[in-house]
Amino acid sequence: MSAAKGMIIKMYDAVIIGAGVIGAMTARELSKYNMSICVLERSNDAAAGASRANSGIVHAGFDAKPKTLKARFNVEGSEMMPQIAEELGVPYRQNGSLVLGYNDDDRKILELLYRQGQENGVRGLEILGGEELRKLETAVSRSAVCALHAPTGGIICPYELTVAALGSAMDNGAEFLRNFEVSEILEDKDSLTIYASDGRSVKARYAVNAAGVYSDKIARMVGDDSFSIHPRRGEYLLLDKDCGGIVDHTIFKVPTKKGKGILVSPTADGNLLLGPTAEEQEERDNTDTTAAGLNDIIAQINEEAEGVPVRAVITSFAGLRAAADTGDFIIRPYKTRMVHAAGIESPGLSASPAIAVRIAELLFELGLKTEKRADFKAERKSYYWFRRLGAEEKDAYIKDHPDFGKIVCRCETVSEGEILEAIRREPKALDLDAVKRRTRSGMGRCQGGFCSPRIVELLAREQGIPIERVTKSGGGSYLNICRTKGGGQA
Amino acid sequence: MNREQIDLIIVGGGPAGLAAAVAAYDSGVRDMLVLERDVNTGGILQQCIHNGFGLHRFGKELTGPEYAWEYERMAAERNIPIRCGTTVLNVSPDKVVTAVNSDGVSRIEAKAVVLAMGCRERSRGALNIPGSRPSGIFTAGTAQKYVNCMGYLPGREVVILGSGDIGLIMARRMTLEGAKVKAVCEIMPYSGGLARNIRQCLDDFDIPLKLRHTVTAVHGRERLTGVTISETDEYRRPIPGTEEYISCDTLLLSVGLIPENELSKGAGISLDPITGGAVVDEKRQTSCPGIFACGNVLHVHDLVDFVSEEAALAGKSAAEYISGGLDEGAPLDLKPDGKIRYTIPQRIASRDEDVKVYFRVDNIYKNVKIKVINGDKTIFAKKLAAAAPGEMESLTLTGAQLAECGDAKLEFVLEAG
Numbered sequence A: 001m002s003a004a005k006g007m008i009i010k011m012y013d014a015v016i017i018g019a020g021v022i023g024a025m026t027a028r029e030l031s032k033y034n035m036s037i038c039v040l041e042r043s044n045d046a047a048a049g050a051s052r053a054n055s056g057i058v059h060a061g062f063d064a065k066p067k068t069l070k071a072r073f074n075v076e077g078s079e080m081m082p083q084i085a086e087e088l089g090v091p092y093r094q095n096g097s098l099v100l101g102y103n104d105d106d107r108k109i110l111e112l113l114y115r116q117g118q119e120n121g122v123r124g125l126e127i128l129g130g131e132e133l134r135k136l137e138t139a140v141s142r143s144a145v146c147a148l149h150a151p152t153g154g155i156i157c158p159y160e161l162t163v164a165a166l167g168s169a170m171d172n173g174a175e176f177l178r179n180f181e182v183s184e185i186l187e188d189k190d191s192l193t194i195y196a197s198d199g200r201s202v203k204a205r206y207a208v209n210a211a212g213v214y215s216d217k218i219a220r221m222v223g224d225d226s227f228s229i230h231p232r233r234g235e236y237l238l239l240d241k242d243c244g245g246i247v248d249h250t251i252f253k254v255p256t257k258k259g260k261g262i263l264v265s266p267t268a269d270g271n272l273l274l275g276p277t278a279e280e281q282e283e284r285d286n287t288d289t290t291a292a293g294l295n296d297i298i299a300q301i302n303e304e305a306e307g308v309p310v311r312a313v314i315t316s317f318a319g320l321r322a323a324a325d326t327g328d329f330i331i332r333p334y335k336t337r338m339v340h341a342a343g344i345e346s347p348g349l350s351a352s353p354a355i356a357v358r359i360a361e362l363l364f365e366l367g368l369k370t371e372k373r374a375d376f377k378a379e380r381k382s383y384y385w386f387r388r389l390g391a392e393e394k395d396a397y398i399k400d401h402p403d404f405g406k407i408v409c410r411c412e413t414v415s416e417g418e419i420l421e422a423i424r425r426e427p428k429a430l431d432l433d434a435v436k437r438r439t440r441s442g443m444g445r446c447q448g449g450f451c452s453p454r455i456v457e458l459l460a461r462e463q464g465i466p467i468e469r470v471t472k473s474g475g476g477s478y479l480n481i482c483r484t485k486g487g488g489q490a
Numbered sequence B: 001m002n003r004e005q006i007d008l009i010i011v012g013g014g015p016a017g018l019a020a021a022v023a024a025y026d027s028g029v030r031d032m033l034v035l036e037r038d039v040n041t042g043g044i045l046q047q048c049i050h051n052g053f054g055l056h057r058f059g060k061e062l063t064g065p066e067y068a069w070e071y072e073r074m075a076a077e078r079n080i081p082i083r084c085g086t087t088v089l090n091v092s093p094d095k096v097v098t099a100v101n102s103d104g105v106s107r108i109e110a111k112a113v114v115l116a117m118g119c120r121e122r123s124r125g126a127l128n129i130p131g132s133r134p135s136g137i138f139t140a141g142t143a144q145k146y147v148n149c150m151g152y153l154p155g156r157e158v159v160i161l162g163s164g165d166i167g168l169i170m171a172r173r174m175t176l177e178g179a180k181v182k183a184v185c186e187i188m189p190y191s192g193g194l195a196r197n198i199r200q201c202l203d204d205f206d207i208p209l210k211l212r213h214t215v216t217a218v219h220g221r222e223r224l225t226g227v228t229i230s231e232t233d234e235y236r237r238p239i240p241g242t243e244e245y246i247s248c249d250t251l252l253l254s255v256g257l258i259p260e261n262e263l264s265k266g267a268g269i270s271l272d273p274i275t276g277g278a279v280v281d282e283k284r285q286t287s288c289p290g291i292f293a294c295g296n297v298l299h300v301h302d303l304v305d306f307v308s309e310e311a312a313l314a315g316k317s318a319a320e321y322i323s324g325g326l327d328e329g330a331p332l333d334l335k336p337d338g339k340i341r342y343t344i345p346q347r348i349a350s351r352d353e354d355v356k357v358y359f360r361v362d363n364i365y366k367n368v369k370i371k372v373i374n375g376d377k378t379i380f381a382k383k384l385a386a387a388a389p390g391e392m393e394s395l396t397l398t399g400a401q402l403a404e405c406g407d408a409k410l411e412f413v414l415e416a417g
């Protein structure tokens, strides 16, 4: 900590630890008020944890046990999602979800879910017989005989939502410190001093613990050992856009003790998503995929949908659920200066807008004094604004902005102008994966084979760094080692 | 928006597009335009700075860029207009081409279109290799671009998965740059690359080629730290207990090329599930009249010389189409037996002339016979001392043989002997 001695440490009204969807949504909610806000993130970009790799389902809210925080915030959050997605310019679609049943026992479980959903306040639920089911969704497995239909279920891209929420907070004045791994928190009488492992520090009148799988570690730093987090890994397969139309709804099987099981769903971006598995593990940063996990998914898909061409896989990935030992979300203050948002496993994405509002309330209850600003800007320009223009409008825009006519990513048709905008606009994309998360370049079937060299050049040029310093995802994830023998003269 | 009418649009300015343009010009087309998304023509040849190109076409060994220059020169001599930095976004079935570049969006009505978009490399995701997602995993072509076009070395200790030609070439290239290539793993019992590349790129540098091996896990959080490789059985499944860890900072993938047919799909053109390219007739016309395809977008070639030959045919056919259409006789469908994986063309539309049929086999064969059967008659037979999936074969059916065919189906069969 000596590095910080003698230096003036900046004080914020609220410091949020973790730039996942919870931290980002909270920052945006707080930026509606007159106050200084800083978001701390250990990685090189927002959405580095569970908010990068999950199912992207905005759950209707029938799965959670009534009276739990999960149930309350899921239903509230999913009701808020359409408007927030619209304001943030993030594609969201209410495609509805189906839980399939295969026999009479399953039908009983579906009826239970139906009643649970009613009690939680979910609108529009209905139980369908086999025929109605197939009318609604032709590709469902022939073995399904009944289903619970939840028309308010939706899909959204979780990392686009997270980045956009943080961007909106930043548009409204919030600050974002990256590669800031909180390692120690000291409390004095009117603030917390929060230290990063590299010696940097900030002061906070109030702090929010939204550190995902690390939230129990953050709690320990302020002396709270009342809960612990047990990561549970979920692996996925993502299929080519050609397959995005195979199903229209998000399809689950009846849940078992192990959880909601494997789903088949279109994504908000038009791909087809299969997964997740559920495997307990100790490590908090191991998001490896495994042959067993991926095979498990493939083995189960036919029970849900017919004609899924597993050959069309374009990538696989895994995310860690931050499951708390309490089984529910932990959203509560600890002593006088910190609010925890811990154990935010599924349906945390769906619940995030409502959790953010609740965290703000809890901060006010702790004594944070502020008032709403008149100049809060709710709307944020979508990363997709250019793509959505018609041919004539594009043509007119390119006349003044020629970079938008240079296509860099062939598979997703992303122009240099859009990539530069992602690199320049807050939260700035500083690495290849960050550009990909904002623009979808490299997300298509060639997985960046063609476009990544050009994006690497743009990242180097815009940041004024040599090509060898450009990374895939921050830290030591360099893409090139050095110049070639003749490269110096190239 | 810029609206134009042009007789012939050629999509792609790689070796196929340029050769098609030159041939169309020489067959009388004057009003034409080549659209190329890169800032230069030449396509993938620009980064293939090794030699071995042009032996068939020009009778001498050229490097990739030199081969491209030959065609760029021919196109320049004919004043063929080429628009670079221009990406075609859509081709409609009635041959309206929408393209974008830094001047804006253009809509071009064409009388004929030649598709020559090339191919892309299969990525890691398509292979489903489990493990972490560190940096340091590249397709061989991406690494080739970093090294040869940008002048950067992507890694020092390398494992290569797949013994396709680009992988073999990159094994040598990385070695010459001072990197250590520890192994080339190939899941099949034979390499899919050209025999000469195995000799010149691996054997000459003592790089081990591990046949029947694949990468079963990748390791490393930020940058790749190593891979696990395993032996595979006859069904290409990893054999438990054969795992071997190799430390490396780079994994290059050379596991196949896939024709880039997004535009063809958009135009509603029928595709061949085996080649991944369009179904074409002997003129290289697709199922969409007036739209032709050639080069790696049609099927993956191992030698550019054959790309040029095919493209010249497509360009000449497009010219015939523009000046009055192509005759359709009683068409013949070519049916490979599976041992013969595919044929190009898949269809013969007119039986007036000799047709050269290209094909690839599915395995390594010695002393086999290829037969072409129509109804109960064998109209053609030829012995092959050896055949391998890595090398394209061809045979010529004469107009006389075709004229004899009573049945609409031509079966291509590979037999022992």
Ligand SMILES: Cc1cc2nc3c(=O)[nH]c(=O)nc-3n(C[C@H](O)[C@H](O)[C@H](O)COP(=O)(O)OP(=O)(O)OC[C@H]3O[C@@H](n4cnc5c(N)ncnc54)[C@H](O)[C@@H]3O)c2cc1C
Pocket: A017, A018, A019, A020, A021, A022, A023, A040, A041, A042, A043, A046, A047, A048, A049, A050, A051, A052, A053, A054, A055, A056, A057, A058, A059, A180, A181, A182, A183, A210, A211, A212, A213, A214, A215, A218, A233, A234, A235, A276, A319, A320, A321, A322, A341, A344, A345, A346, A347, A348, A349, A350, A351
């Ligand atoms: C497999 C899977 C499927 C899911 N499916 C769904 C779904 O379909 N629908 C749904 O609603 N929810 C789903 N969820 C849940 C949802 O993803 C999470 O609830 C949500 O993303 C949690 O957000 P978060 O901000 O709490 O955590 P995270 O996104 O993990 O964010 C925590 C952030 O804190 C940072 N951090 C950690 N420690 C420190 C430190 N010491 N200093 C600074 N920064 C730190 C991390 O780097 C990270 O960026 C799923 C989760 C998983 C894993």
